[in-house]
Amino acid sequence: MVTGDASFIKKINRAIIISKIIEHGMISRADLAKITGLNKATISVQAADLLEENLIIETQQEHKNLGRRPIMLSINNQAGFALGIDLDKYSITFTLSNLSGALVHSHSIEMETSEYDLILKLLAEQITFYKEKCSHAPYGLIGVVIGIHGIVNNDETIYFVPYHQWHNKNLKADLKNETGVNIIVENNANLCSFAEIVYKHYHSENLLSVSLYSGIGLGIMVNNKLLKGCDGYAGEIGHMIIVPGGLPCSCGNLGCWEQYASESSFMKQLSAAQNKENVTYEDLRVWFTGQDPVINRLMRDYIKFLAYGLNNIINLYNPEILVINSELLRLYPNALEEIEAKLTSTLGQYRKLMISEFGKNACSMGACALAIKNFLEVKELSFAFEESSK
16 A cells, blocks of 8 residues: 555556546546546546646547446547657657657657767757747657667666767756756667556556667566666666677677677678669569569678577577667568577567567657656556557
């Protein structure tokens, strides 16, 4: 039983009610009381407060039965908007969502620089643009979360970004000074795993998400919480050495997993083998469809090295769900079957292996969801993945 002062208990009840309204999309006061175990008077008082604050709306549901039509409560999607940013090696993706987590706008900007001050200026300009774009809403831009493809401290300062060679940057404070907006900085793989929990696997107690793009990162969700380690560095699985004395890595070691199983490493090999610069996902689609022998040979090696790392992860964490986030594997026929065929250890156990449905949207989706969770001050979120237009 939860005990504490009245304001603390009221805050807990409010969070529970908001979470259930979001989870069900539309729900009556009576059903809220049944689901939460809270009495009807508490539900009525909380609903009145949330209506006054413009955070929820009422709708009279159509039904054919005799009697009074039930009044349904739902989140006010237009009360505010969250901005998720995926700061990758060569591009920055900006994704705007409403309070139900539905994506309402997204665009990417290609980068030709790693200079911190230039990227800071670009980010500040775009955040200011979205702040003005959302100013019509009662709560405007409720928050901005940025996914970093590198190591982020628990205090949200950046410890190291290998591809940009950034060390000890306080992007959070610098952007807050420039824009006046609340900023959260988080590791991209953590955000990908958060997206999987919020949008797809919200009943999972133990989920791992491996992201395979410019590098390799591991997001670890346990009991609906990110497992980040004592300093925030947990999950840098791409720098696990799988080939002693192997290829040099930007981290300073030799033979790191991401030099063999990240999409960027595969694209470099494929570009050289096909004698074609700037290989695209459409090129991959064509080569896979045409059973190109070069790409088939490279994929066999790629799956082999990928499985080495996945075997280690499974033995370390015994996951309920292991999600692989990779556009390459989404395009490759029979990817799961070929990967699972190489996960042959009698010791390593997992319940479900899958390729993420979200692809490169996962990081920015998780970023939006985290901004909403913090704004609403709720413990848990569960969204339906839908695209909408503003």
